[in-house]
Amino acid sequence: MSILNAKPVVLAALAASALVMAVSMAFNDKRLCVVCRVYPVSPEYTVTCSFTCIQIFCQRGSGDPRMCDVCHRHPKRQGQQQCGDECAGVTNVACLICKSRPKDGRHDLCSLTCKKVAMILAPCILEVPRGHTIYDMVEGKFKRAWKNKSSPIPVIKRVFKIIENEEFQKPYELYRVDLAKATGAFGVGVYTSSASNKAYSYCKPNGALLLNKVVLGRVRHVSGWNEVMSCPPGYNSVIFERMDGILNETILYCDDAIRPVFLIIF
Incomplete structure (x- = not known):
């Protein structure tokens, strides 16, 4: 190849190099x-x-x-x-x-x-990295709510933030408790627990658990199974502090009273 034939190739290479440098500089330009x-x-x-x-x-x-x-x-x-x-x-x-x-x-x-x-982007879940203040908050809530001192607290492997939009919420909000099948020790309702050990008892070792926010309103405290079989008049929720709260049962009678906030993976 002659020098004349090689010259355009050299110039092209220099131009490409300059372009790469320009892109790199632009990328680092705040x-x-x-x-x-x-x-x-x-x-x-x-x-x-x-x-x-x-x-x-x-x-x-x-x-x-x-x-x-x-x-x-x-x-x-x-x-x-x-x-x-x-x-x-x-x-x-x-x-x-x-x-x-x-x-x-x-x-x-x-x-x-x-x-x-x-x-x-919603509905979606966002993973919360271990060491993040939100991860620590969720883990702390779970551990503090573990009331069964005779059972070891399971290790949380991953935490996800649940992001909802109106479309995602709509079917949930339209759901009516009176359309559900009548089951449960205190009638038709959304059964939750303030004791994380109680909630975890429904998980498998590699299962998942939802950390929710709830609106209790006026609470009716009961002392035994089947004491009420529906939301008592004048009340919004029922709490059964079974075994001094170790196996707490908190029952909501309106689906609008509960929303998922975090997903915990074990």
């Missing part, structure tokens, strides 16, 4: 979106430029698995998922949707933007 890498970052959309890009980002990240799981701009440290101590410090308090900013106080997400993205 002013540019980590998804499209074209438009400036908007503070409203964390490390992206628009709602379109933040949706893509929340589902698959920046698209480069070599980059830090938090800032998505710098390479991960060897053997780690983050680029340095600063980003590593965010992971235990990170928003469960974008994972790039700390969550907002007691909430699971960082902003209304991430809440909007969550509603688009």
Whole structure:
């Protein structure tokens, strides 16, 4: 091959190298979106430029698995998922949707933007990483509610946050207790327990359990089976503190009074 024939190839190689360098520089430029890498970052959309890009980002990240799981701009440290101590410090308090900013106080997400993205993705479950403050909260609730001291507390393997939207909720909300088959020691109802050991007794060793939020309203306390067979007039729920609460039975008579919040895997 002559020098003249080789020259265009060399120039092409240099051009390709320059293009790679330009893309790399753009990716590390904190002013540019980590998804499209074209438009400036908007503070409203964390490390992206628009709602379109933040949706893509929340589902698959920046698209480069070599980059830090938090800032998505710098390479991960060897053997780690983050680029340095600063980003590593965010992971235990990170928003469960974008994972790039700390969550907002007691909430699971960082902003209304991430809440909007969550509603688009819903219904879905988001895994809560071990060591995250939310994981610790769920695990702590389960352990504190374990009232059977003679039985060891099972090890939680995974925790998932349940994200619901209106469409997902609608069939649940339309359900009526009076359409259900009349079963249960206290009549037709939603049977729950404030004792995690009681709830776990319905699981298999590799089973799952839901941590729910409930509205008890006015509570009727009973002392024996079949004392009531429906929701007593003037009350909203029934509690049977069986064995001094070790085998607590809490019965709700309206499905709107309970919603799942976390899924626990054993």
